[in-house]
Amino acid sequence: METIITAILITGAIGFLCAAFLAIATKLMYVKTDARVEKLREILPGANCGACGFSSCESYANALVKDNAATNLCPPGGEKVYKEINEVLDKNSGAGLTKKTATVHCLGDCDEVKDKLNYDGINTCFAAKQLYGGQGACTYGCVGFGDCVPVCPSNAICIEKNLAKINPKKCNGCGLCLKVCPTKIISLENEPVDVAVLCKNKEKGAIVKDKCNKGCIACNLCVKACPEDAIEVEEYLAIIDYEKCNGCGKCIEVCIKKCILART
Amino acid sequence: MDIDFRALVVIMMSAALVNNYVLRQFLGVCPFLGVSKDLKSSVGMGFAVMFVMLLAASVTWPIQVFLLDTNDLRFMQTVVFILVIATLVQLVEVILKKYSPSLFESLGVYLPLMTTNCAVLAVTISNINNGYTYIEAVVSALGAGLGFFLAMVIFTGVREHTASADPPEAFKGIPLILITAAILSLAFFGFEGVIENLFGQ
Numbered sequence: 148m149e150t151i152i153t154a155i156l157i158t159g160a161i162g163f164l165c166a167a168f169l170a171i172a173t174k175l176m177y178v179k180t181d182a183r184v185e186k187l188r189e190i191l192p193g194a195n196c197g198a199c200g201f202s203s204c205e206s207y208a209n210a211l212v213k214d215n216a217a218t219n220l221c222p223p224g225g226e227k228v229y230k231e232i233n234e235v236l237d238k239n240s241g242a243g244l245t246k247k248t249a250t251v252h253c254l255g256d257c258d259e260v261k262d263k264l265n266y267d268g269i270n271t272c273f274a275a276k277q278l279y280g281g282q283g284a285c286t287y288g289c290v291g292f293g294d295c296v297p298v299c300p301s302n303a304i305c306i307e308k309n310l311a312k313i314n315p316k317k318c319n320g321c322g323l324c325l326k327v328c329p330t331k332i333i334s335l336e337n338e339p340v341d342v343a344v345l346c347k348n349k350e351k352g353a354i355v356k357d358k359c360n361k362g363c364i365a366c367n368l369c370v371k372a373c374p375e376d377a378i379e380v381e382e383y384l385a386i387i388d389y390e391k392c393n394g395c396g397k398c399i400e401v402c403i404k405k406c407i408l409a410r411t
Numbered sequence: 412m413d414i415d416f417r418a419l420v421v422i423m424m425s426a427a428l429v430n431n432y433v434l435r436q437f438l439g440v441c442p443f444l445g446v447s448k449d450l451k452s453s454v455g456m457g458f459a460v461m462f463v464m465l466l467a468a469s470v471t472w473p474i475q476v477f478l479l480d481t482n483d484l485r486f487m488q489t490v491v492f493i494l495v496i497a498t499l500v501q502l503v504e505v506i507l508k509k510y511s512p513s514l515f516e517s518l519g520v521y522l523p524l525m526t527t528n529c530a531v532l533a534v535t536i537s538n539i540n541n542g543y544t545y546i547e548a549v550v551s552a553l554g555a556g557l558g559f560f561l562a563m564v565i566f567t568g569v570r571e572h573t574a575s576a577d578p579p580e581a582f583k584g585i586p587l588i589l590i591t592a593a594i595l596s597l598a599f600f601g602f603e604g605v606i607e608n609l610f611g612q
Contacts, residue, residue, distance in 0.1 A: 153482050161474065161491055165498035172502055176509040206516070277581045 184208050190231045192223050194300050196321035222320035247320035252332045253289040254345045254361035256308035276329040284358035287348040295324035341394035346406045349382040361406050369398035419550045426554030432530040433562040434599040439530025442521045452517035453567040461556030464534050466499045468552030471535040497526045
């Protein structure tokens with residue numbers, strides 16, 4: 148019994164001393180934080196998604212106050228957060244808010260792409276990708292295990308027939324899915340984009356044809372059809388220059404593989 | 412009280428190299444793998460760990476000898492030591508936040524993790540188990556800290572090279588880091604017997 152009491156007393160005393168010591172140290176070393184930083188941190192969504200380019204909402208709030216960072220960098224916050232930030236900082240950057248949306252550049256679901264092997268391993272894109280690039284024949288396409296689904300803070304991604312699909316209405320443009328996708332087929336573009344080439348395969352047309360029914364075979368029909376010369380074929384893959392694209396949709400009509408689509 | 416300097420050098424060298432806490436005893440591997448991405452933060456972490464080890468050893472030794480041993484409370488060793496180490500880590504955190512916010516940012520979550528860092532705890536406990544005197548305990552902690560610092564810096568250097576290498580897909584990222592750490596650990600096994608031959612013990 149005596150041992151227990153001494154144990155409690157001594158441990159308690161040490162704990163109390165440590166706590167008192169820390170309390171004094173914290174008081175002495177107190178760092179003043181700008182009141183605006185606190186306010187900004189409350190305004191920001193607090194998802195720590197990193198879309199602004201800073202590691203957390205807190206560091207973005209810091210950068211806003213100290214380094215004069217642009218106020219329009221928070222896509223998940225949208226118009227509301229943008230306005231509130233400007234109010235707190237009492238400035239108008241005038242740059243306006245650009246909303247971005249993510250797109251999966253692949254149409255190769257399990258009906259369209261041939262299987263190359265029967266993958267029976269860990270059910271993540273990251274793991275499957277290590278083994279000869281996954282189950283499907285096309286190594287440029289969606290692996291389909293949905294690594295991007297759980298990271299999406301707004302539940303905008305779902306997997307249909309082994310293919311990731313993003314609901315642009317739900318997408319908040321944070322870009323987290325871009326980071327986890329091992330194939331890098333998701334891109335983030337400014338909102339007013341009407342057409343997109345939904346294929347990333349850079350192999351020759353004949354090879355693509357063999358692997359996938361919806362792959363770009365570099366036939367150049369879209370290049371010829373485009374009235375604005377906005378499409379170019381590089382490495383056997385059509386690429387749209389969004390600076391020039393006016394969204395007329397002529398390329399959608401001519402694409403024989405139907406891999407240029409209007410974004411819905 | 413006369414001090415045996417040769418014994419102190421032996422203790423320090425063996426804590427730093429032969430019994431390197433990270434590479435020979437595999438303690439404190441978490442910050443070793445986590446903060447070794449760039450030289451600046453790994454040097455910072457090295458210093459922080461060294462500082463905490465030194466403080467922890469110099470504070471826990473008297474606690475063990477004057478409080479726990481005399482009151483027959485040796486079984487409370489782990490709890491009390493962790494309590495003290497946690498306090499010291501908090502102290503380092505507060506100091507860093509005040510004087511070096513950038514280092515505080517780059518160390519991130521690994522600083523609070525140092526609270527339960529087994530390397531720090533192991534240093535303090537092995538000091539007691541080896542029956543060191545106060546000075547010996549402090550020197551051994553300094554050696555352990557130096558060893559940790561050395562391991563961090565060397566490993567960061569290697570990692571900066573492997574980061575620009577192009578390994579096979581399956582080795583990218585963590586596997587390559589672990590293999591590098593294993594080879595580095597093998598290299599440290601080369602220090603086996605150095606102390607005996609240098610100082611003839």
